[in-house]
Amino acid sequence: MKTQIKRLSPHQNGKVFGILMAVASLIFILPMFLAxxxxxxxxxxxxxxxxxxxxxxxxxxxxxxxxxxxxxxVGCFIYNLLVKYVGGIEFELEDKSS
Numbered sequence: 001m002k003t004q005i006k007r008l009s010p011h012q013n014g015k016v017f018g019i020l021m022a023v024a025s026l027i028f029i030l031p032m033f034l035a036x037x038x039x040x041x042x043x044x045x046x047x048x049x050x051x052x053x054x055x056x057x058x059x060x061x062x063x064x065x066x067x068x069x070x071x072x073x074v075g076c077f078i079y080n081l082l083v084k085y086v087g088g089i090e091f092e093l094e095d096k097s098s
Contacts, residue, residue: 004088018069
């Protein structure tokens with residue numbers, strides 16, 4: 001049976017994708033934090049102390065959540081506008097009986 005997606009819910013899909021992106025970004029934060037901590041020099045060429053802003057690693061998941069949400073909401077909105085003219089995404093379902 002062929003099925004078409006007629007409408008995508010922007011808020012629900014954005015919420016799910018934003019949270020998914022925030023959680024997925026946590027996987028990369030610890031290795032990135034360790035790499036930046038051990039690879040950056042503690043002084044610049046003139047001998048002045050340089051400190052990498054570590055709070056960046058705390059706010060990265062929030063940026064991923066916000067921008068992931070916004071991009072999916074915009075994508076769903078565009079899809080919902082275009083589906084009237086070009087048709088929806090099609091997929092085929094098959095009923096598997098035991």
